[in-house]
Amino acid sequence: MNFDLTAEQEMIKKMIREFSDEVVAPGSIDRDRNKQFPVEVFKQLSEMGIMGLPFPEEYGGGGADTVSFAIVTEELSRACASTGITYSAHISLGGAPLNLFGTKEQKHKYLTPICTGESFGAFGLTEPNAGSDAGGTQTTAAKSNGEYIINGNKCFITNASYAKHLAITAITGMNDGKKEISAIIIPTDAKGFSVIDNYEKMGLNASNTTELVMENVRVPEENLLGKEGEGFKQFLITLDGGRIGIGAMAVGIAQGAFDKSLQYTKERKQFGKSLSSFQAVQFKLADMAMKIELARNMVYKAAWLKDQGRPFSKEASMCKLYASEICMEVTNQAVQLHGGYGYMKEYHVERMMRDAKLLEIGEGTSEIQRTVIARLIGC
Ligand SMILES: Cc1cc2nc3c(=O)[nH]c(=O)nc-3n(C[C@H](O)[C@H](O)[C@H](O)COP(=O)(O)OP(=O)(O)OC[C@H]3O[C@@H](n4cnc5c(N)ncnc54)[C@H](O)[C@@H]3O)c2cc1C
Structure with missing residues (x-):
């Protein structure tokens, strides 16, 4: 059994600890007070090549492991938890499903901008009536002429105001009386798609938590992530x-x-x-x-x-x-x-x-x- 970090993990830990002490920590109180998203911090993390850390180099990622991702999240959160949750959601909710279930084309189109920091990663699962029971999703995606037409609401979604696209879950059909839930990628500038950044939270005030409203949002069928019915x-x-x-x-x-x-x-x-x-x-x-x-x-x-x-x-x-x-x-x-x-x-x-x-x-x-x-x- 070996409890030592590898040389690469040690190097990442040292780099992010110094960055957190020098750049992230100093503004943490003001950002919390003013509900100010840490834009400048993430600009620098993008330049440092951290935004796609555990994803394949082919898509602009760093090819590092999950332990390294955990170290970065830990070190950022030590200085500012709003920065930590933004990063954690960006990688594990935004990038990871694309990396795990996306086609090569989807990864080039959607994962690469996440890895470079051009887009933040986000994932829309929770709904006003579907939290712990996420299978209770009510958002629908009806197929028509090669498109999905999406209607519904999501709540408490991290990073969506800063995402260029995000995956959401929706009902695409019924099977044996059970809902068939699928994940579908939506560009955030799609017609009928709104992001509302209006929550007054107890904490994590510098992080972005949003409601999503989808009213007849149309996306091509090719935006399906993986296969239909595999969203759950x-x-x-x-x-x-x-x-x-x-x-x-x-x-x-x-x-x-x-x-x-x-x-x-x-x-x-x-x-x-x-x-x-x-x-x-x-x-x-x-x-x-x-x-x-x-x-x-x-x-x-x-x-x-x-x-x-x-x-x-x-x-x-x-x-x-x-x-x-x-x-x-x-x-x-x-x-x-x-x-x-x-x-x-x-x-x-x-x-x-x-x-x-x-x-x-x-x-x-x-x-x-x-x-x-x-x-x-x-x-
Ligand atoms: C700041 C913030 C960021 C978030 N970011 C995201 C995001 O990026 N994407 C996303 O999809 N969601 C996000 N969420 C949503 C979050 O995952 C949900 O709030 C959480 O899963 C709980 O769901 P709920 O709020 O509907 O609570 P409920 O499910 O209504 O639960 C209320 C209480 O009932 C309890 N309860 C429920 N069912 C049971 C049971 N079977 N047995 C025992 N107790 C039970 C719960 O444990 C809880 O104590 C975020 C939430 C917050 C506050």
């Missing part, structure tokens, strides 16, 4: 990979909150001593460090299994569930360790705590992860 299977596979991204985000946010707490408790003096000299404080920090370490090992293991071409659904669900729950705990303790200052924006940890909450909800809630794990352990 495809999004389950897509979400498996996405859960590694959410797990990595959780590790990054928790690490960021721990780093701030360690530094603060060493500097802050009460009763004539540094807070970090009190055993009650040390025990909190020890528990935080231990949980982060375990969560990171789980995320990297799931990513490694995926890279080996081995089954990883159970490990992806477990790492997402564990990492998101400890992230909530760690960020909560981080605010506690900062006392009243922790409640103030200037100290970063309150933002981290607000941002952390989404990780227990997105890409399958904690309850849904437990359902998935229970099924996979044979319940």
